[in-house]
Amino acid sequence: MAQCLYISEIQLSVFYWIFVLDTSRGKHVSQATLAALARTCRTFHDVALDVLWQQFGTIARAIQCMPHDLWGGDSSRSQSGCIHLKLHRNLTKDDWNIFHKYALRIRHISLANQDIRRRKTLMVDIDDELLVSLASMDPIQPLLPNLTYLEWLIYDEGDLRLISRIMTKSLTSLFLEVWAISPLPSLQQFISSIAPACPSLRQLTVHSVALSNHLRDSVSQTLCHLPHLTTLHCGVLDAQVLDHLSRLPSLVELKFALQPNIEFQNELPFQHLQVLGVHAQNITSAVDLVSRMRNNLTNLSICSDDHTGTFVLAQLFRRLSTSVNHYSLRHLHIMVAERPPHRMFDSIPVMKLEELHPLLSFKRLTHVHLDVGCGISLDDVAALELAQAWPDIVHLVLNKFLDNPLPSSMTPIGLMCFLKHCPNLTELTLEIDFSLVEEQDDQSWVGDVTHQHLSTLDVTYSKIHDAAKVAAFLAGVIPRTAHIRYSWIHALDDQREYAEKWHEASKLLHAEEEEQLLITC
Numbered sequence: 001m002a003q004c005l006y007i008s009e010i011q012l013s014v015f016y017w018i019f020v021l022d023t024s025r026g027k028h029v030s031q032a033t034l035a036a037l038a039r040t041c042r043t044f045h046d047v048a049l050d051v052l053w054q055q056f057g058t059i060a061r062a063i064q065c066m067p068h069d070l071w072g073g074d075s076s077r078s079q080s081g082c083i084h085l086k087l088h089r090n091l092t093k094d095d096w097n098i099f100h101k102y103a104l105r106i107r108h109i110s111l112a113n114q115d116i117r118r119r120k121t122l123m124v125d126i127d128d129e130l131l132v133s134l135a136s137m138d139p140i141q142p143l144l145p146n147l148t149y150l151e152w153l154i155y156d157e158g159d160l161r162l163i164s165r166i167m168t169k170s171l172t173s174l175f176l177e178v179w180a181i182s183p184l185p186s187l188q189q190f191i192s193s194i195a196p197a198c199p200s201l202r203q204l205t206v207h208s209v210a211l212s213n214h215l216r217d218s219v220s221q222t223l224c225h226l227p228h229l230t231t232l233h234c235g236v237l238d239a240q241v242l243d244h245l246s247r248l249p250s251l252v253e254l255k256f257a258l259q260p261n262i263e264f265q266n267e268l269p270f271q272h273l274q275v276l277g278v279h280a281q282n283i284t285s286a287v288d289l290v291s292r293m294r295n296n297l298t299n300l301s302i303c304s305d306d307h308t309g310t311f312v313l314a315q316l317f318r319r320l321s322t323s324v325n326h327y328s329l330r331h332l333h334i335m336v337a338e339r340p341p342h343r344m345f346d347s348i349p350v351m352k353l354e355e356l357h358p359l360l361s362f363k364r365l366t367h368v369h370l371d372v373g374c375g376i377s378l379d380d381v382a383a384l385e386l387a388q389a390w391p392d393i394v395h396l397v398l399n400k401f402l403d404n405p406l407p408s409s410m411t412p413i414g415l416m417c418f419l420k421h422c423p424n425l426t427e428l429t430l431e432i433d434f435s436l437v438e439e440q441d442d443q444s445w446v447g448d449v450t451h452q453h454l455s456t457l458d459v460t461y462s463k464i465h466d467a468a469k470v471a472a473f474l475a476g477v478i479p480r481t482a483h484i485r486y487s488w489i490h491a492l493d494d495q496r497e498y499a500e501k502w503h504e505a506s507k508l509l510h511a512e513e514e515e516q517l518l519i520t521c
Contacts, residue, residue, distance in 0.1 A: 001043070011047040019055050031056055053105035059144065060085060060126060062102040063134075066095050071130065086127035096137040106144050109166065110151035128158055135165040142168045151175040160190050164197075171198040178208035191218035195225035202250070205233040232256070233277075239264050246270045246293075255301075258285050268292045277301040283308045283336065287316045296325040301333040308336055313372055314355035321358035329362045336373035350375035353382040360389035366424070369397040378430075383414030387421035396422075397429040403461050403487065408433045412446075412473060419451040419477060429458035429485075437473045438466040446476060454478045458485040459502065467501045471508035484509060 004010050015034060022030035031052065038048035063071055063085055070091065073083040135143050143166050150171055152163050167174070174194065178187065194201070204226065206219055219234060220241045231253040232245070238259045245251055246268035254270075255277030262285050270276075273295050280286040283306045290302075302316070313336070351374055359368075368390065370376070376399050378386070390396070396418070408431040415432055418425060437443075457478060464470050474481065484506040488499035 006043055008047050011044060012051065015044075015048055015051040019051065027056070050105055053102060054107045057102065057106040057108070059103075059106060059109050062099050062106060063126065063130065065102050066098050070095055084125045084127065085130060087130045087133060091133045091137060093137075096134070099134060100138070103144050104146055107147060108149040109144060109147060110149075128162075131162055132158070135162060139165075142166060144168065146170055149173040153177045153179055154184070154187070155179055157184060157186055160184065160186050164190065164193070167194070167197045169197070169199060172200055173203040174198060174201055175203075175205040176207070178206070188215055188218045191215060191222055195222050199226075200228060201226050202228050203231040204229060205231075206235065207233070208235060238262065242268060242289075246273075258289065261285070262288075264288060264292055266292070267294075270295045273297060275299040278303070280304045280306070282306040283312045283316060287312065287319050290316070290323045291319045293323045295323070296328040298328055299331040300324065300329060301331075301335075303333075303335045305337050307373060310349045310351045310355050310374055313351060313374070314358075317356065317358040321361050324362075326361045327364055330364060331367040332359070332362070332365060333367070333369040335369070335371045348375055350377045352377050353385065356386075360385065363389065364392055365390045366392050367395045368393065369395070369400075371397070371399055371401055373402065375399070375402070377409060378414070379409040380411055380414040380417065383410055384417040384421075387417045391421055392424060393418075393422045394424050395427040396425065397427070397458070399431070400429050400458060400460060401487070408462065411436045412477075416446070416449045416477060419454070420449055423451075423453065425451065425454050427456040427458075428454060429460060431460045432462045434462060434464045434470050434473075438464065438469050440469075443473060443476055446473065449477055451478050452480050454481050456483040456485065457481050458487075460487045461498075462486065462502075463498055464501050464505065467504040468508060471505040474505070475509050481509070 005014075015037065018033050019027065019030045022033075024030075034048050034052040037044045038052065039045075070087070070089055071085050072088045073085060145168060147166065147168050148170055150163070150166060150173070152159065152166075152175070154160060154163070154176060163176075180187070191206070194204075204223075208215070216236055216238075220238065223229070223232070223234075223237075223241055224244050227248070228250055229245075229248060230250050232251065233253075233255040236257045236259050237245075239262050242264075243266050245254065249272055251270070252272055253275040254273060255275075257279040258281070260281050268289070270293055274297060276297055276299070278286055278289065278301070280289075280302065281304065283302075283304050286302050286304060300320070313334075316334075351372060356376075359365075378398075386396075387393075410430065411433050413436070415428075418428060457474070474484070484502065486499065486502040488495040488502060490496055490499045490503075
């Protein structure tokens with residue numbers, strides 16, 4: 001064997017590339033290769049095991065390396081059919097030594113796989129008694145001494161005691177979901193202990209069903225003692241904490257909720273921030289926030305429960321154009337609550353291109369999603385301006401969830417403006433008036449405009465009567481579109497007609513695509 005392969009640093013680099021270059025689902029090839037290297041050569045043993053356990057090691061696998069009479073798998077207790085590991089006898093020191101040998105190599109652990117919102121599939125569930133037994137064997141040091149990534153669901157006091165035994169000074173990423181139904185007396189103390197227990201923490205996520213004021217205070221105090229944060233996702237933050245975070249040179253991603261009726265006293269530089277997600281009870285506070293920022297954001301998301309008018313939204317857009325670098329922003333997502341149910345159709349505010357105009361200064365936008373709770377009135381001229389301002393656009397969504405009672409002013413000519421000037425467009429959502437297509441007996445007026453990348457067209461509440469003509473038009477201009485979506489609901493009497501027409505048009509479009517494919521072949 002070449003002498004250089006005896007050097008552990010070279011081994012580490014080579015073995016890591018075994019993992020990187022494996023494109024198989026689940027990385028089974030790299031797992032088998034690393035395991036074989038660890039078994040067949042003493043020189044490779046430690047480094048191969050390090051890479052194998054750093055990438056694929058879990059606490060469940062470390063448990064399963066102990067004698068089989070200690071633990072057992074029971075799938076009957078889990079509705080998902082996963083294996084439930086539980087203790088079959090008392091844990092001995094020899095058992096612990098086997099576990100500890102592998103535990104030293106574990107870098108990632110997630111016991112939050114039951115989180116339905118993230119649609120994770122739990123393959124192995126570990127009984128609390130088994131975890132408690134492992135944690136009690138050596139109370140001096142953490143259960144997993146070299147852990148860097150920890151994800152945990154907190155249901156009760158037992159979870160708090162366990163996670164306290166697992167957190168280490170080497171931890172750089174911590175993701176907590178508090179799902180406790182009743183108050184946990186120790187939760188505030190636990191949150192306060194995060195900073196001294198994990199001084200190197202760079203990524204922190206704290207989500208809770210209902211954060212009390214005391215817990216919010218604990219989170220705020222903890223954030224002020226974590227100087228290396230790069231990513232923070234949490235609940236409500238006040239002005240004082242935001243002022244501190246805005247001066248952290250390491251912070252690049254922040255997602256949080258604005259404290260109601262918040263009042264800022266200082267500028268918020270956030271000089272290195274790239275990703276910002278804000279949930280605000282009212283748009284006015286979001287306007288105040290962005291007006292105090294001067295940054296180079298690449299991703300911005302603002303969501304609000306406010307039923308606001310076009311004036312406040314236009315004010316937000318103007319503030320964005322003066323606060324965010326025009327050439328850095330790539331993703332923009334603004335979602336505002338829909339109109340109150342008691343508001344009459346004729347009083348719904350309508351936003352025109354003039355209000356949207358400040359957003360056209362962001363020339364490098366690739367993803368724009370606007371659900372602004374009011375109508376967006378765009379004609380074909382406005383469509384041309386949008387398309388020319390955002391030539392790199394990939395996803396454009398305009399009012400996906402709002403039924404605008406005012407008829408759309410954008411015709412298929414406006415659609416073709418997007419197709420002509422936005423070659424990278426893959427998803428487009430907007431309402432279109434297709435009457436121009438339905439009135440024509442042929443499509444010679446369309447010319448040679450075609451788009452090869454658009455895969456999804458969502459027409460929201462567009463109305464059609466002649467499904468065949470609309471399908472023929474779409475087949476000509478967007479031949480590669482796989483999905484035609486609409487917001488009409490078949491079950492509602494006043495919407496059934498348009499839902500059925502769009503269903504028919506979608507079927508005809510796919511039939512024409514299959515026919516063209518057969519001709520090409």
